[in-house]
Amino acid sequence: MTQPNPVSCSVEERRTDEISVLAVSGTVDMLTAPKLEEAIRAAAKSSPxxxxVDLGxxxxxASAGMGVLVAAKQDLGEAVRFAVVADGPATSRPLKLVGIDEVVDLYPTLDEALxxxxx
Known part of the structure; x- marks a missing residue:
């Protein structure tokens, strides 16, 4: 019996002026959501x-990833503006179905979010 491939998620940070952009790829579920959470915390330390968070x-x-986004919005408070780029059935649709678009600002493109x- 072969083991399934490990779930992968990568997060790359770059800076655009005073905005920290986290480009996320792969799968964001209960195994990989902590990686996204840590990347958001690390980005916040640089006082952007x-x-x-670009989910393109x-x-x-998964719900664990959605929870990280809501918690990040709450943790950052008013001090740091927060937005999520989500477009399509894998990201935008689930975020809207559970009402996260009412808590977190969603944009279809990175340019619109910036x-x-x-x-």
């Missing part, structure tokens, strides 16, 4: 004006 390359977003956070 805002943090954008995410293939599967514009919203810098104006």
């Amino acid at each position: 004006a805002g943090i954008v 390359a995410v293939e599967f977003l 514009t919203a956070l810098t104006t």
